[in-house]
Amino acid sequence: MLLSLAWRNVWRNARRSLITMSALGVGVAGIVSIFSFREVANEAIVSDVTAGLVGHLQVHALGYQEAPSVGLTVQHPLQVEATLERVLPGAKAERRVIGAGLAGAGDRSAPVMVLGLEPGASALYTVKDGAGLGAGKDVLVGKDLATDLGVAVGGELVLVSQAADGSVANDRYTVAGTFESSSAELDGNAIAMSLSEAQSFFALGDGVHQLVVRLPTQREDVQPEAQALRAALDLKTLEAVSWSEMLPQMKASMEQKRKNQGFVDFIIFLIVGLGVFNAMTMAVFERTRELGVLAALGTRPRRILAMVMLEALWQGAMAFVVGVALAAAILYALGTSDLSKMLGGDVMGVRMPTHLELKLLPASLKGAAITAFLTALLGALLPALRAMRLQPVEALRQS
Amino acid sequence: MPTVEVQNVTRVYEEKGMPPAQALRGVSLSVEKGEFMALAGPSGSGKTTLLNIIGGIDAATSGEVRVDGQALSGLSRAALADLRRDRIGFVFQAYNLVPVLTAAENAEYVLQLKGVPAAERRARVKDVFERMGLGRFLDSRPLKMSGGQQQRVAVARAIVADPAVVLADEPTANLDQRTGAELMDLMHGLNRERGTTFIFSSHDPMVLSRAQRVVRLVDGELERAEVRGP
């Protein structure tokens, strides 16, 4: 009966309750949609990062992350891959060589990044023109670099660099195709060749610069996996780093956005809480005499407190449902969000997602529930305490 | 053991900027089980104050009140609430039904506080309502009922849990003569049939004439002479 009494009390001043619930509901909807929007964006960024150049984790020769150099290689990458498969079941490793050099074609030249990739294994790029990556002297050129160098499929270019042993590396290559990737930096600077060709160009033997690890997870935090891998590696010669350690600013900016939302949530919470406080103060004030009657009939003070709190909780519950529905409507009505005007370009070598598939993330419901229920509870607390402390005789004297 | 025992009770109202008001000056009174007793006295004589103190919603400045032998002084707010729930029934001048509850739910409220199961609650309320001629108002909202009907529901609410005593402060003051007389007959009937103890206040001779015993308050003191009715 307490629940039903509280429910009926909600509708005694329906206009006031509807206003309170609207404020609560809009707050809930705001929190859910902002949260979902932000986390969908974060998920997209993380998935771009981990699917692309960076991966979830990388294994390098010790010190490579700090100061990459062509001579710092993982000497026995296949052995490391075996360890990896044992420690992190389902993880996929990709061996990579990365070096710098100068590319020349005709009378044009440009500094380039040389990528040695396992043919077929890399999800880094898609072929734009021409054929895919083969063995031997065939290379793929980033689409913008190809324009800068004025080369097309079938053209030739010359690469010059320094090999691991200090000798001059140079060779002549055929452009098998052009590629585009999720990174403008790659599109504008990179030349891709087969791993074995890059190993011989830089005189690395079997060595590679990076073992890029992709984990069978969508999680943002892969520190546990990084720890597990480290425990199994010879840390005197190798290092294992996670994507967030390789891109600390990106991780920091995600965290910052979350913190900012915390602040926005708090403001919403405060405004809506004041609304609840106001409405419940009025309700208690108007019903002072009736509360005195209930007390006189033998209702314990705590039960009176509970009754007033329940009245606010009902409103919180309805606002929660309506707010979540409203947020879902907003998110799915927008469907995909085109961010190209807001977020164009790359951040730290990673192209920011331009299109987001918006959806309501279940994780956002926690914040929404806290807003709806905690705001209702805290907003109603003082009026409820006031109701509880009413002296029955004095309350009965009110007309 | 008397059902209600009032021993030398005083009540002083102290309000800021006002001289202290002596509402009760050493009132002693004993009410036995099954009495149908009236508290008479002009306006301002202390009737409401005394009923409130007996009912445990106001506290005596000095003196002691016992209901069913239980002393009220020193009880916590929760303990007083429990005592009211278990032993006191209130009827107010202004009916004071809860407007969002139906008539039956108003009467059920106290039974529910006592933890009586829903089916039994409903049955007891129905029974009482039918005896009181309220059978067709079970599911009516109070504000759709006349004053007399509302006050009957208030009486039903006060007696349904079989309290030790029903305290009715000027229960007929808002009703016309005839309706007031009917309400008094009803209360008297309940007193005889169920043995419910009633203490009601009034300054209306018609109401007082129904009482078995009348005690008169004047200026916060009980008059010596009591009138014993039939």
Ligand SMILES: Nc1ncnc2c1ncn2[C@@H]1O[C@H](COP(=O)(O)OP(=O)(O)O)[C@@H](O)[C@H]1O
């Ligand atoms: N809350 C109060 N504050 C101050 N004085 C009061 C208060 N309530 C009652 N009194 C005074 O106490 C006296 C008795 O009042 P009351 O018990 O209401 O009498 P009755 O019910 O017989 O009319 C009156 O003089 C009244 O003015």
Ligand SMILES: [Mg+2]
């Ligand atoms: Mg009075």
